[in-house]
Amino acid sequence: MEKNMRLILIGFGVVGQGFAEILRDKAAQLTQEQGFSAQIIGVVTASKGTLYRPEGLDIDALLGAAESGSFASYPEQKGLKRDLSADAMIEGRAADALVEVSPTDLDTAEPALSFCHLALENGMHLVLANKGPVALDYASLNAKATEYNLQMRYEATVMAGTPVISLAGDALAGCEIRSARGILNGTTNYILTQMEGGMSYSEALAQAQALGFAESDPSGDVEGWDAAAKVLILCQSLFGRPMRMDDLDVSGISAIDSADIAEAQSAGERYKLIAQAAPDGGEVRARRIPLSDPLASVGGATNAITLETDLLGAVTLIGAGAGKLATGSAILTDLLAISSSQ
Amino acid sequence: MEKNMRLILIGFGVVGQGFAEILRDKAAQLTQEQGFSAQIIGVVTASKGTLYRPEGLDIDALLGAAESGSFASYPEQKGLKRDLSADAMIEGRAADALVEVSPTDLDTAEPALSFCHLALENGMHLVLANKGPVALDYASLNAKATEYNLQMRYEATVMAGTPVISLAGDALAGCEIRSARGILNGTTNYILTQMEGGMSYSEALAQAQALGFAESDPSGDVEGWDAAAKVLILCQSLFGRPMRMDDLDVSGISAIDSADIAEAQSAGERYKLIAQAAPDGGEVRARRIPLSDPLASVGGATNAITLETDLLGAVTLIGAGAGKLATGSAILTDLLAISSSQ
Numbered sequence: 098m099e100k101n102m103r104l105i106l107i108g109f110g111v112v113g114q115g116f117a118e119i120l121r122d123k124a125a126q127l128t129q130e131q132g133f134s135a136q137i138i139g140v141v142t143a144s145k146g147t148l149y150r151p152e153g154l155d156i157d158a159l160l161g162a163a164e165s166g167s168f169a170s171y172p173e174q175k176g177l178k179r180d181l182s183a184d185a186m187i188e189g190r191a192a193d194a195l196v197e198v199s200p201t202d203l204d205t206a207e208p209a210l211s212f213c214h215l216a217l218e219n220g221m222h223l224v225l226a227n228k229g230p231v232a233l234d235y236a237s238l239n240a241k242a243t244e245y246n247l248q249m250r251y252e253a254t255v256m257a258g259t260p261v262i263s264l265a266g267d268a269l270a271g272c273e274i275r276s277a278r279g280i281l282n283g284t285t286n287y288i289l290t291q292m293e294g295g296m297s298y299s300e301a302l303a304q305a306q307a308l309g310f311a312e313s314d315p316s317g318d319v320e321g322w323d324a325a326a327k328v329l330i331l332c333q334s335l336f337g338r339p340m341r342m343d344d345l346d347v348s349g350i351s352a353i354d355s356a357d358i359a360e361a362q363s364a365g366e367r368y369k370l371i372a373q374a375a376p377d378g379g380e381v382r383a384r385r386i387p388l389s390d391p392l393a394s395v396g397g398a399t400n401a402i403t404l405e406t407d408l409l410g411a412v413t414l415i416g417a418g419a420g421k422l423a424t425g426s427a428i429l430t431d432l433l434a435i436s437s438s439q
Numbered sequence: 440m441e442k443n444m445r446l447i448l449i450g451f452g453v454v455g456q457g458f459a460e461i462l463r464d465k466a467a468q469l470t471q472e473q474g475f476s477a478q479i480i481g482v483v484t485a486s487k488g489t490l491y492r493p494e495g496l497d498i499d500a501l502l503g504a505a506e507s508g509s510f511a512s513y514p515e516q517k518g519l520k521r522d523l524s525a526d527a528m529i530e531g532r533a534a535d536a537l538v539e540v541s542p543t544d545l546d547t548a549e550p551a552l553s554f555c556h557l558a559l560e561n562g563m564h565l566v567l568a569n570k571g572p573v574a575l576d577y578a579s580l581n582a583k584a585t586e587y588n589l590q591m592r593y594e595a596t597v598m599a600g601t602p603v604i605s606l607a608g609d610a611l612a613g614c615e616i617r618s619a620r621g622i623l624n625g626t627t628n629y630i631l632t633q634m635e636g637g638m639s640y641s642e643a644l645a646q647a648q649a650l651g652f653a654e655s656d657p658s659g660d661v662e663g664w665d666a667a668a669k670v671l672i673l674c675q676s677l678f679g680r681p682m683r684m685d686d687l688d689v690s691g692i693s694a695i696d697s698a699d700i701a702e703a704q705s706a707g708e709r710y711k712l713i714a715q716a717a718p719d720g721g722e723v724r725a726r727r728i729p730l731s732d733p734l735a736s737v738g739g740a741t742n743a744i745t746l747e748t749d750l751l752g753a754v755t756l757i758g759a760g761a762g763k764l765a766t767g768s769a770i771l772t773d774l775l776a777i778s779s780s781q
Contacts, residue, residue: 119613258614259754260754263609268606269602269768270771270776271768271772271773272600272772273468391736394731394733406768408461408600409601409758409762409765411757413757414756415753416754416755417751420752423751426613428613429612430612430614
């Protein structure tokens with residue numbers, strides 16, 4: 098039995114485009130092997146415009162238009178609407194899921210948060226790569242999803258496609274997770290790794306920016322706020338505790354200099370920006386850890402997390418923490434999970 | 440809505456007892472948090488006897504009787520039968536799932552394999568910690584499970600409770616797994632780690648036996664056959680290819696001596712018994728790997744696996760590879776997955 102999911106995407110940047118490419122390239126395989134198909138019927142962006150067509154948009158044309166910088170270059174198609182608002186699209190109730198891939202805002206999570214609530218109220222499942230709504234309003238979104246018998250999935254928000262949310266929630270369902278501790282920000286781990294190789298902080302940061310890991314304003318990464326948002330998501334997802342950014346103890350790596358790195362190295366240790374989540378709180382802090390710690394060998398932009406469990410002891414997961422296809426793959430995995438539970 | 444699963448256990452050694460303890464200790468929590476409950480209604484063993492009671496056996500009494508070495512000391516209860524055969528129990532159709540935790544036989548997988556087929560034919564789901572039936576007859580069991588709309592789950596057969604099967608099959612559903620490469624036998628990894636610390640092979644083996652990691656006949660571990668059985672399971676589960684032990688290239692660690700270990704160390708490398716699975720075959724072989732390989736830092740009885748994927752690159756999972764509660768927890772996770780999909 099084939100299940101076709103109709104999707105509205107909010108945002109169409111790197112992650113949204115990566116997901117669309119995957120959907121296009123894997124379409125035949127997904128239909129054949131998993132009985133799954135999906136259509137993008139709407140896309141809403143802040144800068145490129147808006148497209149809506151209940152019969153499905155053409156992914157190649159969508160990617161071409163995105164590359165040109167404006168959806169104005171998307172070709173005319175029967176039934177196409179170019180100026181529908183996100184609210185009107187969602188309230189049209191033609192889609193099965195809202196895919197939120199717009200940029201994260203950690204102050205208000207808007208406008209994504211309002212779209213998420215509206216989508217649930219209109220019978221749509223939620224899949225997010227945008228951390229804001231999950232970090233700031235998990236409890237209320239989760240309650241609403243449960244009330245409407247819908248799913249909210251957000252694998253892509255922590256460690257990109259490396260599936261820590263599914264590992265903790267499904268694959269370790271027979272265990273209780275006691276705490277989580279990891280390297281959740283690739284940019285800072287890349288900078289620290291380069292500094293161990295002899296670069297200064299500013300050289301390493303400039304290289305991370307040149308490679309596209311770090312934003313032109315890198316403060317969200319280097320001051321720890323990106324990792325902190327992921328800690329909030331883990332605290333709520335793993336331990337069911339409502340938490341706010343103010344509840345966390347957050348610092349970054351900008352105060353670490355080459356002398357600190359050298360001192361750690363001579364002591365047989367390594368600086369890592371360690372994120373911790375536990376039932377009673379969380380923190381993000383640069384720490385010196387011994388080389389024997391599984392997290393010490395995680396270099397470059399890679400992410401890693403160790404979950405402490407009651408029955409299994411420590412379980413460590415290591416993988417990509419960023420990337421167009423890596424993050425896009427998590428959105429597909431979430432949609433497959435929703436589809437297979439229908 | 441509470442779901443009660445009725446279980447027949449084949450085998451009641453370390454893993455079966457560990458699972459029973461978990462079921463007893465987590466009963467209230469599982470009912471409250473996941474709406475799940477389970478009863479053991481039958482236990483079949485080769486040496487302790489057999490117990491069957493459709494209304495459920497008492498777990499404390501069962502564990503006490505097992506400790507005494509014979510189910511003869513299990514107290515009299517209304518409806519209790521002490522001499523029912525496994526076939527008769529299964530054909531009674533009172534159970535929802537067969538839990539196969541008897542010792543692994545890699546030549547014929549019997550008698551477990553016949554019980555598994557009979558269970559599927561009688562409408563029971565399968566959960567296995569016994570590697571034999573999955574390694575030797577995956578394709579036929581899987582086809583029968585699909586035919587009868589039942590599930591066969593076997594998380595405990597590879598890396599004990601560390602959930603590589605679920606990671607590969609569910610949590611990475613949006614990716615294609617290209618290959619798997621790991622440390623899948625804890626006994627040999629423990630011996631190699633101790634040899635790096637200065638022990639001889641025979642001292643390290645004796646210590647592994649004293650600690651209960653290695654059997655009195657250690658050949659299944661040290662010659663690579665235990666890891667090879669896991670490679671067979673991964674080849675079939677991840678890549679859907681029927682494989683036989685003859686198709687694999689298998690060797691162990693018994694030919695490695697202290698001089699080999701020292702030579703690897705002086706070259707900045709480490710010996711590990713590396714198991715590999717790919718769509719076109721598999722192998723188990725002691726290999727020298729560089730310290731920068733994530734598998735190099737996995738010491739003692741710990742297991743680890745790296746999955747190469749199309750969209751996410753390498754994903755590595757590290758965790759316990761043995762243990763009473765670690766393995767028992769995987770059986771519970773499998774049962775929870777079956778229950779939640781009903």
